[in-house]
Amino acid sequence: MTTIRDVAKLAGVSPSTASRAMHDSNLISDKTKEKVRKAMEELNFSPNYAAQSLANRFSKTIGVILPIREESVGNNPFFIQILQGISTICNAHDYIVSLATGQKEEELIQNIDNLINRGNVKNFIFLYSKENDVILEYVKKQKDVFYVIVGKPYDNIESTSYVDNDNIQASSDATNYLINKGHQNICYVYTNLDEMVQDDRYVGYRLAVKEKLFNSYKLNFSSDNREENKEKLLTFIKANPQVNGIVACDDITGLTVQQILIESGIDLEKYEIVTFNNSIYTQIAKPMITAVEIFPRFLGSEAAVLAINNGQKTLDVGTKHIIVPHKIIEH
DSSP: OOOHHHHHHHHTSOHHHHHHHHTTOTTSOHHHHHHHHHHHHHHTOOOOHHHHHHHHTOOOEEEEEOOOOSSOGGGOHHHHHHHHHHHHHHHHTTOEEEEEOOSSHHHHHHHHHHHHHTSOOOEEEESOOBTTOHHHHHHHTSTTOEEEEESOOSSOTTTSEEEEEOHHHHHHHHHHHHHHTTOOOEEEEESOTTBHHHHHHHHHHHHHHHHTTOOEEEEEOOSSOHHHHHHHHHHHHHHOTTOOEEEESSHHHHHHHHHHHHHTTOOTTTOEEEEESOOHHHHHSSSOOEEEEOOHHHHHHHHHHHHHHHHHOOSOOOOSEEEEOOEEEOO
């Protein structure tokens, strides 16, 4: 197996100089760095960052914490796209991405604990923001651990690093889109208002209908029980026949509403739906659904930049808070 000593020998430098060159040290001249790079290429050598991390008690690994949900987050394109954004930045800076998941709080905490104590991971990205989150509280108590939140934090907003959309404004824009198309009775459909993003979108919806002095409606869907959702939606429609517009908290929820309406033989001409995320789901729906594009890959890449800067100060981003724009996409 090729080692750093082999690279140093081929480049005509000491192993310590080769190591500094690999880490782009200012102590090493550009000429020497180029010699070391050429030797690495010739020997097809990649630095063993995991071994270096153990030696330095620092891991070039970003732990990504996924939310605990009844349905699989792997089925949600939002999380796939945001992970792609994170991976793009981490790969460019020789960081490894490690996922922390769990079906229950205890399982997720155990996985995070393993990353911290066995893998020396000190840097995490939360892909959600939730009120009274025991997972976040656990991470906060760990020594020398940094974290970034994708979403707006519930507390300590000024001191917490986070990346988010302006979900209140985005939802207000989505609601006004329906209002401008002549809809006066609009319902907000959600799955969990304990999640900051869904709550903010509900606030934005309420602000828009209140400004027009319209009535507000909301409908709580289950995250994994389709038959229950069908019964809820049909019962709601029967009790509120005046409702003709839907703002759904995300693409999956919006598509579920549309499918239930179709299955029940209800004329889709009466109901117009706007969702969030603009995933492939909205584009393959029949008819296609208007969506608010929130640019999840950009959310992920910006979160990774903040996370790397948090731990090592290697990227001068000049801020701890990044707001990613949104855009309504008509299909």
